[in-house]
Amino acid sequence: MPLPVPVPPEGVDPAWLPSAAFRAIGGRRTLIRGSGPLVETVHGEVADACARFGGRVVRDAEPGAPSYDLVLELTGTDDTEAFTYEREGGSTTVTASGQAGLLYGFFHVVRFGEDAFTGERPQEVHRPALALRMLDHWDNVAMHPVMGQVERGYAGGSLFWRDGRARGDLERVRAYGRLLAACGINAVAVNNVNVHETEAHLLTDRIGEVAEIAGALRPYGIRTHLSVSFAAPMVLGGLDTADPLDASVRAWWAETTRRVYEEIEDFGGYVVKADSEGRPGPFAYGRSHADGANTLAAALAPYGGTVHWRAFVYNHRQDWRDRSTDRARAAYDHFVPLDGRFASNAVLQVKHGPMDFQVREPVSPLIGAMPRTRLAVEMQATQEYTGQQRHVCWLGPMWSEVLRFRPDGEASVGELAGGLVAVSNVGDDPFWTGHPLAQANLYTFGRLAWQPDADPDGVLDEWIRLTFGTGPAAGLHAVLDGSWRTYEKYTAPLGVGFMVQPGHHYGPSVDGYEYSPWGTYHFADRDGVGVDRSCSTGTGYAGQYAKPWAELYESPDTCPDELLLFFHHVSYGHMLKSGKTVIQHIYDTHFEGVAEVEEAREVWASLAGLVDPARHARVAERFEEQLRSAREWRDQVNSYFFRKSGVPDAYRRTIY
DSSP states (O other): OOOOOOOOOTTOOOTTOOGGGGHHHHTSEEEEEOOSHHHHHHHHHHHHHHHHHSOEEEESOOTTOOOOSEEEEEEEEEOOOOEEEEEETTEEEEEEEEHHHHHHHHHHHHHHGGGGGSSOEEEEEEOOSOSEEEEEOOEEEEEETTTEEETTOOSSSOSSEETTEEOSOOHHHHHHHHHHHHHTOOEEEOSOSSOOHHHHGGGTTTHHHHHHHHHHHGGGTOEEEEEOOTTHHHHTTOOSOOOTTOHHHHHHHHHHHHHHHHHOTTOOEEEEOOSSTTOOOGGGGTOOHHHHHHHHHHHHGGGTOEEEEEOOOOOSSOOTTOTTOOGGGHHHHHHGGGTTOSOTTEEEEEESSSSSSOSSOOOOTTTTSOTTSOEEEEEEOSOTTTTTTTSOOOOHHHHHHHHHOOTTSSSOHHHHOSEEEEEOOOOSSTTSSSSGGGHHHHHHHHHHHHOTTSOHHHHHHHHHHHHHOSTTHHHHHHHHTTHHHHHHHHSSOTTOOOOBOTTTOOSBOTTTTTTSTTOOOOOOOSSEEOOOOOTTTSOSGGGGSOTTHHHHHHSTTTSOGGGHHHHOOEETTOBOTTSOBHHHHHHHHHHHHHHHHHHHHHHHHHTTTTSOHHHHHHHHHHHHHHHHHHHHHHHHHHHHHHHHHOOOOTTOOOOO
């Protein structure tokens, strides 16, 4: 039987799957061949579209039946996600040997719209470049007194949890799974990597709640994962140790995991944050992170599960007086010696930059430095350091730069990675992401995870067309394209990073973390600014890269301007390749960034008659806050560096 299409609560934004996106399919005759749960999902989608637009869907027609506009055919029983697509003789055909492939092929046709039913197109084979395309939700089951329902969440409460338990009505979770499948995402972790006591119990006595969520996501090919505490054998099992080499600990993980798979047969695996920012880990027992990961991997292996072990491990109690300690070095120093020691079903989850999702960082040197270890690259769709979904900041160009970067000069990050993971930007807000235009980041992540070398501008146009139609397309593209660089202009300059308010990380505080234990310094003084990470005079971080990057980053003369202050401490009069001094660059970009926000706000205002009123009002409201914040960033940063350097702005603009 066809699976009914999920119906989210009234007032919830349809995002990139509005009814209009299904008009081309819904007005035609479609034949579906094959059977299985995901085939029934596809059948339900086509039937719903036909009911809206007057078409017809037929199952398993016999040879000799009349031709169809669209044929969706399952040809095998494997679990592959690939599909073929062709158009010949007036018929469009999608074939797949796995049910997931048929589902993705169906959404491929949805993205094409009317173009899927015009002209001729030779057979194309589509398959995801990366098998793992995952979202990590930092959702808390119980409301955290500091971080709230969703840690670093900027779109309301959790989709999964409310009032200390799983939500009873999971129809919106089904709708969420549908949105994710339509952009290519196939895995979700449903709780915070900072596992508190309540969340720890999801692994054992509350696993049934996780199973309910998994059941809602399963019809759209989404495998459910769970963040777990390394100390779970003590917290939940009553053991007096969590030593990963202790036989009783290994037995506890094995038995607990067996019970998980009794409840959730297609469970994806565990996500672990260990020895990081106060989380327990194997260091307490003199064990390595490979020891820790492999214990969980052994428990998951009989069931095909995977442990995702985060490489975000560093000293968060640094002495700010000690310039030799460099947080950027930490992941490489901790994990490169362990290359080849991780189990085959252990994935090391590496942040795309060495620090913490800043608006500009170099690509982490750990990527490409562990050829015998499975790596997944972690990005942040939730905009913790890029405007917190109150600012327009489309991250597609940033992510594309990372994925196209070639650590060894040959293979790209997209080719080296075994998967792509993003910290989710979704909550229970009616617009899913709080800021309606932040939906573009979620969609773009999914499409780049499927095809890392895709043109991000093309993906953006695809999202605009699906979500808004063609009317406002040019204006929307103008607002979003370049918004990442605009945000960079009015915040921390030249790759130095941070300069944010401590704790919540929103808004400017140039010295907010300058004398803190977190290791996020800029070292501005009267003579200059930046962190010396060279091998010759600094922390040696630049030497973690292979050639040619180590040589490029080593000297301020060859280091790219946009990363200069990340790698070097230079004078305010240092001449950039742009022909400007560092101090004049700081002044100019901060004025330019505010002007660009003002311009984008006006473009958005001009789209009032072309965009749904609720969407338009929410974005207009967010633009007012973005402009206020951008001005505050401009004035604080410019005034700070004028007072430090004593160098006036060449154009005599207002600096306080």
